[in-house]
Amino acid sequence: MKYKKINIGIVGLGQIGSRLYREIIFKKRDIELKTSTRVNILAISAKNSNKKRDFNFKRKIFYKNPLHISKDPNIDIVFELIGYSDGISKKIIETALKNKKHVITANKALIAKHGDYLSLLAEKNKVNLEFEAAVGGGIPILRTIKDGLSTNKINKVVGILNGTCNYILSQMETQNNSFSNVLKRAQRLGYAEPRDPILDLNGYDTLAKVRILSALSFNKKVSKNICLMNGIENIELEDIEMAKKLNFRIKLLGITEIIDGMLFERVHPCLVKKDTYIANINGVMNAVILNGDPVGESVLQGEGAGPGPTSSALMSDLLSILRGNIKYPFGTPFNKRKKIKPYDSKFYLNSLYLRIEVKDIPGVLSSITKVFAKNKISIKNLIQKPDKKNKKASIIIITHENYEKNYKNLLLNLSKNKFLIKKPTFIRIEKV
Amino acid sequence: MKYKKINIGIVGLGQIGSRLYREIIFKKRDIELKTSTRVNILAISAKNSNKKRDFNFKRKIFYKNPLHISKDPNIDIVFELIGYSDGISKKIIETALKNKKHVITANKALIAKHGDYLSLLAEKNKVNLEFEAAVGGGIPILRTIKDGLSTNKINKVVGILNGTCNYILSQMETQNNSFSNVLKRAQRLGYAEPRDPILDLNGYDTLAKVRILSALSFNKKVSKNICLMNGIENIELEDIEMAKKLNFRIKLLGITEIIDGMLFERVHPCLVKKDTYIANINGVMNAVILNGDPVGESVLQGEGAGPGPTSSALMSDLLSILRGNIKYPFGTPFNKRKKIKPYDSKFYLNSLYLRIEVKDIPGVLSSITKVFAKNKISIKNLIQKPDKKNKKASIIIITHENYEKNYKNLLLNLSKNKFLIKKPTFIRIEKV
Numbered sequence: 124m125k126y127k128k129i130n131i132g133i134v135g136l137g138q139i140g141s142r143l144y145r146e147i148i149f150k151k152r153d154i155e156l157k158t159s160t161r162v163n164i165l166a167i168s169a170k171n172s173n174k175k176r177d178f179n180f181k182r183k184i185f186y187k188n189p190l191h192i193s194k195d196p197n198i199d200i201v202f203e204l205i206g207y208s209d210g211i212s213k214k215i216i217e218t219a220l221k222n223k224k225h226v227i228t229a230n231k232a233l234i235a236k237h238g239d240y241l242s243l244l245a246e247k248n249k250v251n252l253e254f255e256a257a258v259g260g261g262i263p264i265l266r267t268i269k270d271g272l273s274t275n276k277i278n279k280v281v282g283i284l285n286g287t288c289n290y291i292l293s294q295m296e297t298q299n300n301s302f303s304n305v306l307k308r309a310q311r312l313g314y315a316e317p318r319d320p321i322l323d324l325n326g327y328d329t330l331a332k333v334r335i336l337s338a339l340s341f342n343k344k345v346s347k348n349i350c351l352m353n354g355i356e357n358i359e360l361e362d363i364e365m366a367k368k369l370n371f372r373i374k375l376l377g378i379t380e381i382i383d384g385m386l387f388e389r390v391h392p393c394l395v396k397k398d399t400y401i402a403n404i405n406g407v408m409n410a411v412i413l414n415g416d417p418v419g420e421s422v423l424q425g426e427g428a429g430p431g432p433t434s435s436a437l438m439s440d441l442l443s444i445l446r447g448n449i450k451y452p453f454g455t456p457f458n459k460r461k462k463i464k465p466y467d468s469k470f471y472l473n474s475l476y477l478r479i480e481v482k483d484i485p486g487v488l489s490s491i492t493k494v495f496a497k498n499k500i501s502i503k504n505l506i507q508k509p510d511k512k513n514k515k516a517s518i519i520i521i522t523h524e525n526y527e528k529n530y531k532n533l534l535l536n537l538s539k540n541k542f543l544i545k546k547p548t549f550i551r552i553e554k555v
Numbered sequence: 556m557k558y559k560k561i562n563i564g565i566v567g568l569g570q571i572g573s574r575l576y577r578e579i580i581f582k583k584r585d586i587e588l589k590t591s592t593r594v595n596i597l598a599i600s601a602k603n604s605n606k607k608r609d610f611n612f613k614r615k616i617f618y619k620n621p622l623h624i625s626k627d628p629n630i631d632i633v634f635e636l637i638g639y640s641d642g643i644s645k646k647i648i649e650t651a652l653k654n655k656k657h658v659i660t661a662n663k664a665l666i667a668k669h670g671d672y673l674s675l676l677a678e679k680n681k682v683n684l685e686f687e688a689a690v691g692g693g694i695p696i697l698r699t700i701k702d703g704l705s706t707n708k709i710n711k712v713v714g715i716l717n718g719t720c721n722y723i724l725s726q727m728e729t730q731n732n733s734f735s736n737v738l739k740r741a742q743r744l745g746y747a748e749p750r751d752p753i754l755d756l757n758g759y760d761t762l763a764k765v766r767i768l769s770a771l772s773f774n775k776k777v778s779k780n781i782c783l784m785n786g787i788e789n790i791e792l793e794d795i796e797m798a799k800k801l802n803f804r805i806k807l808l809g810i811t812e813i814i815d816g817m818l819f820e821r822v823h824p825c826l827v828k829k830d831t832y833i834a835n836i837n838g839v840m841n842a843v844i845l846n847g848d849p850v851g852e853s854v855l856q857g858e859g860a861g862p863g864p865t866s867s868a869l870m871s872d873l874l875s876i877l878r879g880n881i882k883y884p885f886g887t888p889f890n891k892r893k894k895i896k897p898y899d900s901k902f903y904l905n906s907l908y909l910r911i912e913v914k915d916i917p918g919v920l921s922s923i924t925k926v927f928a929k930n931k932i933s934i935k936n937l938i939q940k941p942d943k944k945n946k947k948a949s950i951i952i953i954t955h956e957n958y959e960k961n962y963k964n965l966l967l968n969l970s971k972n973k974f975l976i977k978k979p980t981f982i983r984i985e986k987v
Contacts, residue, residue, distance in 0.1 A: 128612075146849065150706045156774070156891050157705065157883070255703075261850040263703025270702065271687070271695025273589065274870040280745050285852045342588070403835070408855075417578065417863035418693040424832075424854035429709075431849035440705040448880045453590070 126159055129445060132166035132192035134215055136176065139229060139256075139554030140169070142430035143202065145178050150438065158445035165190045193218035200225045200444060202437065208232035215240075220244040220252065227440040229256035229433055235331035238338065239460075242311045242452035252452040253440035258332045259284065259409050261432025262425040265437060268339045268413070270452040275415035277340040279380040281555055284332040286407035286427035287315045287323040288375040290354050292392075293405040294357045296372070302359060314407055314428070325354035326375065326390040333377040333388050340413070341381060341463065342455045348465040351389035351527075356434050357548050358392060362478055365506070365519050366394055366550075371476075372402040385466035393553035394476050401555050412555070469528035474503070474552040476521055479537065480544040483509055483516040487542045491518055494540060498533040500525050514546055518531060521552070557961070558591055561672040561877060564598035564624035566647055566765060567636030568608065571661060572601070572690075574862035575634065575869050577610050582870065590877035598624045623652035631732045632657045632876060634869065640664035645673075652684065659872040661688035662867055667763035668769065670777045671892075673850050674884035684884040685872035686874035690764045691841050693715065693864025694857040695871060701886040702847070709772040711812040713987055716764040718839035718859035719747045719755040720807040724824075725837040727795045728804070746839055746860070757786035758807065758822040765809040765820050772845070773813060773895065774887045778856075780897040783821035783959075789980050790824060794910055797938070797951050798826055798982075804834040805982060817898035825985035826908050901960035906935065906984040908953055909936050909971065912976040915941055915948040919974045925948055928971060930965040932957050947976055953984070 131147065133140055147154075147164060154162055160216075167180060168189040186192050193201055193215050201219040203226060205212045212296070219226050220241065226292050228234070234241070234254045245252035255265050259282070268277070283289050287309055294305040307322075309315040315323055322328050330352050338345045355375050372395040379388045393401045400422060404410040409427030414420055415522050426432040453460060481487045488507065495502055504521040522530075537547050563579065565572055579586075583744070586594055600621040614853060617949060618624050623839060625633055625647050625688075626782060633651040636643045644665050651658050666673070666686050677684035688696040689698050691714070700709070715721050719741055726737040738756075741747040747755055762784050768932065770777045785805050798805050803826040811820045827834045832854060836842040841859030846852055873874050913919045920939065925935055937952040954962075962981070969979050 146706070153706055156887050263699050266703045267695050267699065270875060271698045271871050272867060273874040274578070274585055275867055377930055400835075403832075410561050415867070418867035419576070419863055421693060421857040421858075422854070422856035423864060424856075426851040426853075435704060435707055435847070442705040443702060446880065446882060448878065449876060455588050500809035543932070 126155060126161040129160050129162050129201050130165040130197050131162055131196040131200045132195065133164060133202045133204065134168045134189040134192060136167060137204065138167035138200070138430045139274065140204040141176055141178065141435050142434045143204070144382050146434045146438060148304055154442065154445065156170070158442055160445045161220065162445070166195060167196055169191055189215050190218055193224065194222055194538065197226055200227065200441065203228040203230060203412055206230050206232070208236050216241055216252070217244065220248050220250060223248045223250055225251040225253070225444045227253045227437055227444070229254070229437060231328070231331040231335060232542065235334040236451070238335065239457065243457040245452050246457055249449065251444045251449055252336070252454060253443060254452070255440050256433045256436035258335050259411060259423070260286070260427040260429065261435050262409055262411060262423045262427070263436065264336070264411050264423055265339055266439065266443070267423060269450065269550050272413065272415055272418055272421065273454070275418050277413055277415040279414045280336050280340050280378070280411060281401065282332070282411040283374055283401065283404050283409055284329045284377045284427070285323055285375060286409055286461035287320065289404065290360070290407045292355060292363070292373055292375065295360055296367065298344045299360070324356050326352045329375060329377040329390045330388070333379050333390060335364045337379040337386060337388055338453050338460070340379065340456065341386065343463050344387070346386060346388060346463070348386070348388065351391055353391040355392050358550070361517065362548060362550065365478070366476070369521070370397050371395060372397050374401060374404070376401070376553060376555070381463070382466045384464070386463040387466035387468065387471070389468065392550045394550050395553055395555055399555055446490070447510055469531070471527040472524050473527070474524050475520050475530055476550045477519070478519040478548040478551060479520065481516055481518060481542040483511065483514050483543060484542070487516070488518065490540060490542055491537070494533065494536045495520070498529050498536060500529055558587060558593040561592050561594050561617050561631045562597040562629050563632050564627065564630040565596060565634045565636065566600045566621040567626060567638070567840070568599060568601035569636065570862045571865050572636040573608055573610065574632070574866045575636070575880060577865045578870060586874065586877065590604055590968040591859065592877045594877070598627060598630055598900070598950045600624055604962045621647050621773045622650055625656065626654055630656055632659065632873065635660040635662060636847060638662050638664070640668050644775070645669055648673055649676065649686070652680050652682060655682055657683040657685070657876045659685045659869055659876070661686070661869060663689035663760070663763040663767060667766040667777060670767065670885070671889065675889040677884050678889055681881065683876050685883055686767070686884070687872050688865045688868035690767050692859040692861065693859065693862045693867050694841055694843060694855045694859070695868065696768070696843050696855055697771055698871065699855060701882065704845065704850055704853065705886070706848055707850050709845055709847040711846045712768050712772050712810070712843060713833065714764070714768070714809045714843040715806055715833065715841055716754055716809045716859070717807060718841055720761070721836065722746050722839045722867065724787060724790070724795070724805055724807065727792055728799065731792070731983050736893070756788050758784045760808060761809040761822045762820070765811050765822060769811040769818060769820055770892070772811065773818065774892055775818070775895050776892050778818060778820060778897065782820070783823055783900050785823040786957065787824050790884055791980070793949060794980060794982065797910070798908070801953070802826060802829050802973065804829050806833060806835070808985060808987070813895070814898045816896070818895040819898035819900065819903070821900065826982050827985055827987055831987055904956050905959070906954050906956050907962055908984060909951070910980040911950040911952065913948055913950060913974045915943065916974070917945050919948070920950065922972060922974055923969070924966065926968045927952070930961055930968065932961055932965055938950060
């Protein structure tokens with residue numbers, strides 16, 4: 124049998140890059156079988172060439188300047204695994220595409236920011252730009268949308284897209300432990316960034332993934348809209364417990380949907396009924412629910428992060444390229460992907476869970492409920508939990524459905540209320 | 556923009572074929588966008604040309620003899636949607652492949668039986684043979700194994716692969732209704748064959764799908780092994796209720812795995828813990844759980860049957876071909892796919908649930924338990940439910956783990972027991 128020969132360059136040799144390196148070596152024979160192609164890692168680059176790694180390589184394949192890999196005429200495919208949303212990561216990809224090299228990356232922040240520009244560059248140069256690993260880790264969700272459900276009209280995608288947040292919320296419930304303690308454990312276990320976990324926790328990471336999912340699902344440009352984005356930083360054990368009592372569970376969801384022809388993308392913690400599918404995705408797992416016509420509802424679930432699932436996704440990109448499967452990075456040509464008007468979130472109708480910490484003195488309840496009445500928001504449930512020792516109380520309120528804009532005013536008015544000890548915590552109730 | 560032109564022939568215009576016909580017309584523009592190809596339905600064929608259909612077509616595209624479509628030099632892609640495991644279905648596909656036409660089919664029985672031969676034929680003629688719709692309906696499970704998880708080493712696949720059975724079992728539980736009543740309803744709703752539903756109910760349909768999944772997951776030939784295969788025909792409402800009390804749910808599972816380098820394929824009803832993922836797939840839904848390395852556990856869930864999901868899968872096959880994605884039908888070339896020795900099911904270790912209907916007279920229990928002791932099968936739980944009015948009793952037994960071969964002897968010995976009113980019902984307890 125005659126094999127094609129393909130040379131690979133890998134930029135970035137952290138956990139993911141190292142695992143990928145070993146995976147390519149280990150699966151060489153398998154790749155030959157499935158694609159009649161012999162792959163060869165011809166170049167690698169990382170910050171530090173002398174760092175101890177769990178694999179051996181010939182010194183001559185190590186490049187100090189990663190851009191030289193993007194320009195090397197012997198290289199056919201470049202893996203970008205550094206992960207910045209701009210800077211050197213963008214430069215590496217840009218240069219590689221311009222030099223007619225296929226690019227594979229796991230970089231969601233960069234694809235969410237520059238995906239349109241880079242996809243155009245890939246299309247012009249007739250090479251692939253693949254980023255399966257950017258969303259959902261081991262779940263082949265992008266390929267499923269592009270290939271498996273290719274002609275479906277998708278109208279809504281809901282996902283648990285950040286394993287760190289899901290792990291923290293799950294652990295708070297099962298271990299009955301505080302946010303900060305669980306976060307510390309997540310950091311020890313490598314699920315959360317040790318120094319600055321904020322991009323995971325505040326919803327930013329999920330939003331980047333939502334933007335990529337939207338572009339693929341609705342055949343449109345990657346949106347730059349300002350979106351509803353709340354993280355899990357303010358969720359306390361008390362909310363977890365209260366949700367449980369009310370037969371809910373708290374999940375950080377990324378949601379994108381088309382409402383009246385407009386695009387509504389958002390990321391925020393949600394109260395979801397305990398017996399729903401999404402409520403039962405626990406730990407570091409990711410899950411995506413798609414609604415399409417004619418397929419109906421499709422659900423995909425799998426490990427969301429870590430070297431194993433991520434390298435599985437990177438390898439699927441590699442094999443797709445080796446099979447000669449040259450495709451538009453977002454499934455549809457750049458100039459056919461429309462811009463869609465954003466849906467104004469202030470018209471979003473939902474119920475809200477609020478936890479309001481107040482001083483435990485007479486007149487509080489009437490003062491608080493008056494604020495609700497003034498904003499024409501009617502209360503469905505109200506639970507008062509006094510904490511006599513600390514002379515405070517928690518007021519938990521579930522509202523009847525109302526508009527986002529009215530809640531905004533409500534929260535503003537509440538925060539001015541003199542009985543409040545701190546800003547209220549609010550979580551949207553989501554029917555999924 | 557310059558478009559390629561591709562001509563399509565559709566053989567079989569039942570529910571699926573008709574929906575596909577309309578879907579292709581309706582999505583023409585979308586297909587052009589995504590593949591730069593203009594598709595044209597140039598030929599159709601069905602048993603009856605005069606039947607009233609929900610779409611219009613020019614008489615001249617109707618072929619009396621479907622084999623003429625397979626031979627027509629103007630046709631590029633043939634859809635086989637008749638569904639026989641042999642005969643005309645096989646002939647249509649064979650002829651089309653030999654004439655260098657791509658073939659798309661939803662025919663699991665045929666692929667399970669002749670998949671190896673036909674894939675070789677496709678490979679030789681450098682055309683595609685695609686059958687995504689054969690397994691899991693709207694779940695793009697074959698594409699996920701072939702592409703999304705392409706270099707993973709998969710070691711186990713567990714699935715709910717027959718929507719009819721799952722619907723019946725779910726409805727028996729939720730509606731508290733008998734097997735035969737629920738079956739009748741399933742037939743009225745079009746979920747079960749009106750005349751002969753046995754191929755759905757006895758596990759045969761699921762086994763065909765399991766064989767296809769094995770071939771793809773383990774890069775091997777389609778097995779012809781005799782497998783453990785039991786259907787749901789003997790499950791009664793009493794089993795459903797008893798399972799519920801014992802914190803289980805009954806599901807018909809298709810399972811394939813590699814044990815000590817040998818292939819173990821089986822289909823049978825299983826008692827699965829109520830809080831597991833698979834236990835909570837209800838109604839006509841299908842679900843597949845894959846275990847792979849490095850990806851970990853992946854779960855896919857979606858509608859398993861019906862014109863919508865099936866045509867979604869057929870369309871994904873079409874687009875894959877239009878993108879020029881010529882691939883080995885089973886992901887790996889024919890001659891590289893090994894035969895794997897079958898695992899001998901008699902060494903399979905599991906616990907069993909048994910319901911034994913006996914005459915309610917003294918000495919029964921000791922006589923029955925003696926049979927267990929003689930076969931060295933120890934009992935974990937025993938529940939006796941007398942039915943005084945009919946002078947009978949049900950004995951429900953959960954065993955400790957034991958070998959399949961010992962259960963075989965047990966069942967043989969039990970059926971000879973003079974107190975038994977009918978053959979015992981047994982369901983394997985499955986840890987998933």
